[in-house]
Amino acid sequence: MISSTATLRDLAWTPSSAAAAAELALDVTAVQWPLAVWIARHPWPSLEHIPFLEAIRRLQALGGVRLYPSWRLLQDAEARGEIDPNALEDRMNRYLDHHVSAPLRTAFARLQPRLTREEIELPISTEAAALAARTAARADLPLEALRFPLPSDDARPRVDAITARYLRLYLDRGQSAWPMPGRKDGLFTAARALLMRDPALSKAERRRMAELPDDPDAVLAFGLERFEVQPRFAADYFRVHYLRMPGFVGALRYGDREAGGQGRLLRQYLALRILLEWAVAGPDGAFAPHPDLTGLAKAASHVEGAEADIADDLVLAVYRYVTADRYGVWLEAWEQTLDQHLMGSSETSVGDDAHPADAQLLFCIDVRSERLRRHLEALGPYTTYGCAGFFNLAVRTQPLDSAYAHPSCPAIVSPVARVQERATDEKAHRRRRKMTNAVRAMGLAFKKLKQASVGSLALPELSGAYLALHAVWQAFPRVSAHVRDVLRECLPSVPTRWEAVGETDGALAQPNCAPAEPAHLFAEAAAQLFRSLGITTFSRVVVLCGHEAQVENQAHRAAFECGACGGQSGRHNARVLAAALNQEAVRRLLRDRHGLVIPEDTVFLAAVHITTTDEIEWVELAGMSPQQSRVWQQLDQDLRRAGANAAAERLEQLPGAEGRPAQREAVRRGHDWSEVRPEWGLAGNRAFWIGRLPSLDARLRGQVFAHDYDWRCDPDGSYLHAIVSGPVTVAQWINLQYYASTVAPHVHGGGHKALQTVTAGLGVMHGNASDLLPGLPWQSIAAEDGRLYHRPLRLTVVVEAPVARAALLLREHADFRRKVQNGWLRLLVRDPQSKRWWSGAEILLGAEA
Incomplete structure (x- = not known):
């Protein structure tokens, strides 16, 4: 944790104490999955214990990278009417009340309007350098005033380039013909042996490397000692190194987790960085100077109402505000304005449940499904539902002739069984x-x-x-x-079936469930799924519809696929569960153990939504009666029409598609190997709606994760708790992945698609000396270089339930309460009884009172 340095304050620099500091520093890192199973990642999951505003300020100070929307983007949003001036003034006043101490308030209030409105560029605390010489001696300086030497701007790129070269050799997953010599000895040992013969280093640099110990933890202690890092700043010194290469560090975390190394591989990375710093800069080398902010100090000291004894504090407050917090004020005003649009959405839900539906369709909560659901329900007596696209099946799926069983569930869920496709x-x-x-x-x-x-x-x-x-x-x-x-x-057509053939974590993790009875697994998963959606009665035809993308030549193909299915197609989960629900044994368990009666004339079908073209492909058509067949035929026609309408709506927002037939253009983009933007994917995601999908404002269409929920079917709130724990968490990861890729595309994004180089089978780089780019490509978030499509806003969670139910959720769900309290997501509650809207802050305040 960034603020937790007390445990290290009095330690001597031994290998064990240095390793302890390195372990604390891991909170600024996140796991980076390989391209084959690439899924959205929360860039800073271990920082949610502190407020978002503080976390971003400190990350900026440590990494030297701006993590808020740019000034130009904020001005463009205001010009489009997406930032209400009244909301901006409200957020300015709240900042003054909550973040500025009483002695500074009068002087700061005079400065705040100008500081908020004017474009003022100050150097953010690059690599955690000191604020200014005049305040350096103070003992109570905040994080921005860290003082330890780091290589200069000339030396840092060289250290980064050499580090990247050896990391991609070590992490290679079979792409290279020649493996790294000595790889089995570990990253640090193998890289050091090669560096001693590397012509990129001079003889003097290689001689300095030979001075360091062989043990990686001892090298960490050596670095802290020789660079004179104070104990209170030790973890922050290592955090700076982690933030230099977040992509490669994320890949190392993935490898370390798979090997059960408990941070050992990350410490070897730090040791390699310190080794190179010592070689390149040495004890008398060039290090980055501290920024001179005396001009700011002088200006602050002349503010009317600023007494001499508060001048230094005012310098720090102004510096924080100009470099970080004012952008947070603008961001909150932007979010507050768009939240008003959410609350102004129509209260009339599509798909009136009072009339029996000919067919029920379960779609993924993916923002791309919202369009198709809306257009389909406008065409006929159909009811659609949104749920996590893995349909509650925490399984590994192994397709026919595949040697690999893929975890077909969210990354935060552990598979409990394996299902395999077999030929009949x-x-x-x-x-x-x-x-x-x-x-x-x-x-x-x-x-x-x-x-x-x-x-x-x-x-x-x-x-x-x-x-x-x-x-x-x-x-x-x-x-x-x-x-x-x-x-x-x-190719010969091969009929297949899916079978549960084994478990991954002991038993099937269900009560009274034996490995020989997979029907229990499917019945339990289906019961929880239907109850959470409020489904208690069933139509003649029920469709489980997963989704997948149809794209060519895309390194980040998995980013277009189903995140709930581990970055793969959702067709397998849909087919497995549909087939199971057509079995008498599963229906009997649902009736006897869960009180869900599925009529004999109900048939479950499986389909997949091709998000690139908005077409529906049927993957499991069970035997149907004449009545069911008639319903299915009409449904198939209406799905084609709905898909065409959804594609036309979606193609309006894709650059270069204007004036072209929508369906034809969508197919072309899906099959064109040179197309950099086959579809938008999840770009534009803005909110997570838990309730009945409303007829949203046109400005919010295609921006909402829609999860159906009926609070009347959830008397103890357990299903709401599960939705928040699973789907909301995954959506938040997606949202923050897009946020980071938008505000810092050169560090947390995926670069330009035309310049990407797939590296080591893990990820992409720009050239051969960059970091492993951890996020989304520029074409996935921007319509063109000067115009963003995705708006970098935090996720707003909307819950349709009595406010007492939401208050209970916040009391009992500590993780969700922490996210809301610290601003990592926003909460709005619409009480269906009083029709009143409540904010998360109001509910938390009422709970505390």
Whole structure:
């Protein structure tokens, strides 16, 4: 924790005490999943114990990177009417009341309007340097006044580049033909052995490296001692190093977690950085100077009403406000203005439950599903529901002929069982496998030939004609897509079924559930799912609709897929649960143990929503009666119409799609390998609605995670607690991933797609010396260089329930209460009985009173 330095204050610098400081510093890091299973990540999950405003200020001071919307973006938002001047004034007054001490209030109030409105650029505390010489001797200085030396602006890029080179060698997941020598000995030992022979370092630098001990923890103690880091700043010194390369550090955290290393790999990274700093800068090398803010101090001391004894405090308050907090004031005013739009949304819910529906459809809460749901319910007697797209199945799914069982559930959920796709026609399966294995063998041979020292010389001549034809073929995406579909149809069709074949964490984690009875797993998952959505009666046709993207040549393909399914397609979960719910054993358990009666004339179907084209693909069509078949046929037609309408609405917001037929353009974007923006993904996400999906204001369409919930079916609040613990947490991670990628695209984003280099099978870099870029590409958040599509706003959670139920949730759910109290998300509650809106602050204040 950033503020927790007391435990280190009196320690001597031994390897163990240095390792303890390094462990405290881990709170500014986050796990970075590999590209194959890339999912949204909360960049700062361990900082939620302190207010958002304070956390961002301190992260800026440590990392030297601005983490608020830029001044230009805030001005553009005000010009568009998205920031109400009255809301801005209200937030200014609240800041004055809550964050400025009484002795400073009069002087600061005179400065605040000008400081808030004018563009003032001051150097943020780069690499935690001192505020100014005149205040450096004070003992009560805040975090911004950290004082320890770090390499100068000339030396830092060199240290970063060398570190990146060895990190990508160590973290390689089979992309490189030659593995890193000595990798089994660990990052620090292997890198150090190679550095001693690295021509990028001079003889003097290699000689200085030889002075350091061999143990990584001892190197940490050496760095703290030689760079004269005070005990109270030890953890912050290591945090600075972590924040230099958040992408690679996140990948190291993933590897350390998979290996059960408990931070050992991260300490080796710190030791490598200190080793290089000592080699490059040495004891007398060039280090970054402290910024000179005496001009600011002089200006503050002449403010009318500022006494001499508060001048230094006013300097610090003004510095904090100008470099960080005023941007927070603007951000809160922006959020407050758009919250008014949320509260002004229509109270009439689409899909009137008073009339029986011909079909019920369960969609993912994904913001892209909201459009399709709205258009479908406008076409006929259908009721749609929003839920987490893994349909409550915490399982690993293993598709046919795949050697890997993928966790098909959110990253915060541990799988409790494994389900595997198996062929029901072995003869057809063998024929198909032979053909697919031949194609894979050709691809593998081509890759090996590219990496061979001699064979690679002849490869261009051998493959040039084929690759040229392939490039021409790909230049016509719709034609190439049609040809691929024809070739795919030539493969033997293999009928399959899904079976529960094993457990990952002991038993199936359900009461009274034996491994030989997977029906219990499915019944328990379905019961919780239906109860949480308020579904107690069932139509003739019930559709479980997952979602997936259809994109080509996208390194961040998983970012377009279902986050609730671990960054993969949701088709497998939908098919597994639909098939289970059509089984008599599962229905009997639902009736006898959970009181849910599914009529005999109800059939469950599985489908997948292709978000790139807004088309529906049916993946599990069980045997249907004539009445069910008629409902399905009409539903299929209406889904096509709804998809076309949703695509037309969505294509209006995609650059370059103006004036083109929506469905045709959507298909082209999904199959074009050169398309940098096939769809927006989750960009624009703004709020999480827990209740019945309303007819939202047009400005908020496509920006809301919509999770259905009926408080009348939840007497003890347990389902609301589960929604907040799971789907809301995942949505918050997504929201903060987009936030960080938007406000700091060069550090927390994914760079420009045209310049990306897939590295080590883990992530992307710009060139060969950058950090591993941890976030979303620029084209996923911006319409063009000067115009953002995604608005960097914190998630607003809207709950439709009595205010007493929301107050109970905040009392009993400590994590959610902490998020609301510290401003990591915003809470609005609409009481369906009184029709009144409550803010999270009002509910918390009432609970405390």
